[in-house]
Amino acid sequence: MNRHLAAAALLAVLSGSAWAGPPDPADPLASVMWDVLRPELFGTAPVQFDERVTVTAPDNAENAAAVPVMADATALGAVEEMVLFADLNPFPVILRFQPLAAKPVIATRFKVQQATPLRAAARTPDGVWHIGGKLLDAAGGGCTAAPATYAAADWADHVGEVQARAWTPAGEDKTTRLRFLVRHPMDTGLVAGIPAYFIEALTLRDSEGRALARLQTAEPLSENPVFTLEVQPGPGARGLTLDGRDNQGGEVKAAIPLPWVQGSVQGALP
C-alpha cells in the first residue's frame, strides 16, 4: 500500500506539469483517492465517467470477505482491457481482464476493508478509459482477516484445484457462460505471520490453443476465488484450458469440458 501510494504520488508530481489534453471530468463518486489512482491506473490516457460501464454489487457488504461484483462494459462494443478496483482498499486493484475472445463482462467476489467506491474501467480501442462504479458500504476488515482455508489441516493438498462448468451457448452472439473456482487462500499479506500468497495470473484458451481471456488477479480477490465469464471458443473447440500461477510459483492447470452442442462437430469440419 505504502509503496503504491508513494509511487502514485511521485507519478502525480512528475506528470503534473506535463499534463496534456483537456482537464478530467469531476469524479461522480467524489473519492478522496481519485487523484492518486487516476495517474497510477491510467497514466495520462483520457478517462471518462460512463454509465455504459455498469457495476452490480450490493449497497452494503454483508460479508466483507466475499462481496459479489459484476462489471459489464458490453454496451461500449469492443473493449481491450478492463480494471476492477475499490478506491479505499489497501490494494485498490482487484483484477485486470483482457477479453480477447470474450464479452467485456466479468463477475467475481472480493474482500473489502472499509466502505469504498467500487469501480470498473474499460479501455476501448481508441485508448479511452470508460469508468463506471458505485459506493459500497461495509463494516470492513475483509483484507486483514485470516482466510477460513487454514481451519482445514489438509488445506495445502487442495491448493490449485479447479471446479468449473460451461453452459450451452445462448443469445444472438452464441457466447458460452463459464464459471470457475480455484482453491487458493488468496492471502493479502496483511494478516500478521501470514505472507502474501495469491494467484497472480490466469489464462483461458480453447482446446485449439486460442487465448480467450487473460486475468491479472490481485490480493483483494476472495479466498477460493470464483469467476464468471462469457467466452467465445472457436467452432471446433471441444473444451477449454485454464493456466495460471500464484506469487509463490504454484501452478494452476485445468481442462474444462464444453457442453455438447448439436451440429458443433459438423461446423468444425473443413
Next chain:
Amino acid sequence: MRALLSFLLLILSAAPGWAAGPLAYHLKPVAIAPDTWIFEGTREHFTRANGGNILNPGFIVTEEGVIVIQTGPSRRFGEEMRAAIATVTDKPIRKVFVSNLHPDYWLGNRAFADVPIAALPGTIEGIKAEGAGMTENMYRLVGDWMRGTEPLAPTEAVYGSTVVFGSHRLRLIPLEGHTAADLAILDETTGVLFAGGVVFSDRTPTTPHADIGKWLAALDALEALDVTVLVPNHGRIRSDKAAIAQTRDWLTWLDGTLRGRAEAGADMAELLDLPIPDRFAGMGVLREEYRRSVSHLWPRIEQTVLLRVN
C-alpha cells in the same frame, strides 16, 4: 474516573442540543395471555432510528418470580425492559432465557446480570465466539443507543426439558436451522409459544447462520404443537400458525430459487435484483434481507454445481 464521568455528564446535560432528551425506546408491555406480556418491536432492520428495537421480547409473571425471554439489542433496552416489567409486577426477576446468538436477543443481558441467564449450549458457545464482533457491528449500525453495552454470555446451559415456575409449566424445545441452536419455549399453562428465531411473521427471515433443511424440520416440529398465541421473535403476534406457513413458504422459495439459478449458470451478483413473488410483498425489509440471504446461502449452493475438473 468517577469525577470525570460526572463532569462529562454535566457538560452533556447542559448542552443545548440535548434538549430533546436522551435516547429512549419507550417500551410498553402488551398483555397477550394470562400473566404474559411482550414488547413488540418494529418489522425493520437495525437502524439509528429504531435503536435495534426489532425483536419481540416477553415475560411471564409466575408465583416464583418473573421469567424474561430475550433481553433486547442493547444495555439500555434491557434496563428499560426491567423498568417496564416493574410497572406490571413487583415480583423479582427469576430467570432469563435467550433463544439464540443473534445480537438483538441478548445484548441487554447486562441489565439482568444479577439473575441466571439461560440458553442452549450451542447459543452460549456461539455468543462466546462471535459476541464481541456482533457487538461492534451493532455499534456501527445503531450508534449511540448501544452506549455502555458490552457482551455478557448466558450463564446457565439448558437442554430440552419441562421446567415449572409456580403454576407455569414451560417446555424448552431445542431446535436448529435458524442458527445452530434455537430455543423455543411453549408455556403449557397458557398455550403461548415463544418461537425464538425460527418463526418470522410479516418480516423477512434472517439467515446469517441458517441451515435451510434443518430449519424446515424445526418448523414441522412447531406446527405439531398446541398453541393459542404464537410470538415470533420478529413481526406480528398471531393466534394461529400462519406465520409458520409463511416462514416455510419463504425459505422453500428462497432455497429453490437460488439452487435453480445456480444450476442455470447465474453469478451471485446477478441474483441481487432477482424478482421476488408478490405474495411476499407484505414482509418487512424484503429486498434487503433477500440480498443478505444471497450472501449467506449462495456460496455453499454454488459448490454443488461447479464440478471438479483437475
